[in-house]
Amino acid sequence: MRVLMINQVFYPDVAATAQHGHDLARDLVCHGHDVTAIASRSIYGRKGAALPSEEVVDGIRIHRVGRSLFGKAGITARIADFFIFYVAATLKALMLPRHDVVICFTTPPFISAVGPILRRFKKTRFVYWVMDLYPDLPIACGVMKPGSLASRFFESLNRRCLKAADADVVLGRCMADLVRSKGVPEDKIRMIGVWSDQEEVRPVPRDENSYRAEWKIEDRMLVMYSGNFGIGHDVATFLEAARSLQHDDGIRFAFVGGGKKKAEVEAFVAEHGLESTCIIAPYQPRERLDELLSAADLHLVSLLEGVEGIMVPCKLFGILAAGRPALYIGSEKSEISRVVVENDCGASVRQGDVEGLVEVIRGFADDPTAREAAGERARRALIEEHGADHRLAAWRRLLEEITKTTAASPARQGETRA
Template structure:
């Protein structure tokens, strides 16, 4: 297997996987945080430059049997069929975020004629893939609406980071380091992006700071939304809310298990355009999760029975639900056990087996001999798997 990744970062990989870097740095004007801060035009140029680098590097690889394109940078789906034809390969697009529909949610406004042109172009490219992987049923519905044939849409949800396990309160060093004691603790852990509204969380923390100050909030993560969150928490004087950086992989089980309950949020406009993977991490830690987002999304279905779905803007409603959990340890303990059971049904090994079966089925359908493993293309280092 070959992974073509942009940037000049580390290229460590498991046996049998070769990481091929484009060598260009993402730090200046490329996709991601810096590009967004510098404005829409530099970010778009960064995305297009990344797309060009990845495409040219993939064309120089020896022949592979399957070409898998991923979402970042946007428009990656456009080059998938072309690269597959170049290599005489099957084409799979692994859709983690659906562009260009997600761009307005992230605050990037482009002229309507250009938006429609890009949408038409991407939809046409999606339909030319041998398979399109959706990470949720809500996303599968969006892909079908774009005209992707239903028999080419494959559901393959995200999974929790391998190695995440529950850590009991009494043995949790992370919780001890924070001095949480016996306080009921609520955590948001993961990306603080523009598609993840935090207003409801802030309003709930503000109300509970007055009525239930023993309920503690942890926000652990990075992203474009973090500065605004920190500023709002400081302006409100929220002593019950702490904002922490992303934790090292070695402390992930401890940091996720430091909470009694987790929160995940998503802008309702993003339904079917992304699925917050932080839900999977919370469930793998054996903790219930409240999803602050649309009821029709994959995340809402995932927390059914081990959490609840709430309006992301309803801080008062969230505060009431959190009070109920804090006063009922048996409830969140039982929902935590259910969360662990849900998580155990879908892990990295199961997902890898399903993906390999998909690739093999495409090759078998085409009657192609196997010459080399997959080639995957990703704009930000190694993909989730």
């Protein structure tokens, strides 16, 4: 099977979609398939073309096109960079030999429009990997106005892409419901969640963790938010909780990563004098992911209410792999809330419920035994259901089914008919 993957970010980028794309591509190569990726020559958010135009990594042929001229200078500048990538990626995809199936991601938004083009002109099967939904996300976050001409145009474009795909892979039940509401036929919707590798990310004992030593955590409980501080994430609730707990010397917070709201986090910590209780750090190397996630005793995952279904934060699965409990902030309808509650591996509170969040944090701080038990259930949930082995096997079955054009078979472990 010849597989083409199109996403603006790919190895060696540390963005989540780059890592999951690389994981899937490596797995397909290991199972004897031929994989090619089209990505940008720029690291996400940076100016210039830092990466080679062509190389082979782990048996994956990577073609890099375009470059970022503006980085994250502003919305208009980013749209210009997106347009450059759209054109360059489309031309490269048309020039390459025919592939059996193309997997289009959602970075940049609407790169999935390349899928129907390849389907029409090269008879390539098309799978839409729905990591986020646009224009739903900017509308929900107030960046675009609902009902505006631009919103209606992009909504129409995305619906056409969803309906043109041979399969739309969604990340959770909430996302499946939203895609279904757009008129996408039921037999096109497949639910395959994202993952973490239980072998790559393992629990690291407290006394062996260099992050805890570097940050002078000692025997205190560390609460961490790690990853993207994006426009769809609620940071206000956990920042207010950190302020409420600033005089509790047994608790520390760490805010690790980047994104549009990272500056808001940094400003809040400085404004309220929380530097002694809140650690601020940039993204960390993937090679140290297990150590980073294991440094925390408790992890935060958040999503603005109204954004559930539009995106599904993937950070939860690394947390599960590290054997740590998760505190989810957002709607109980979110896939993340459901996974946490169903597996009893943390707690779920609503956006804005600062008192509730503080109470849960203090409860875990006061009961290390309960905290460790929740972490053990988290690790077990990953191994039994949410690990890379399950998800990657589901992807292989889906792609093999589509390229063989056989009658749909019953969903098996790791994949569900959404």
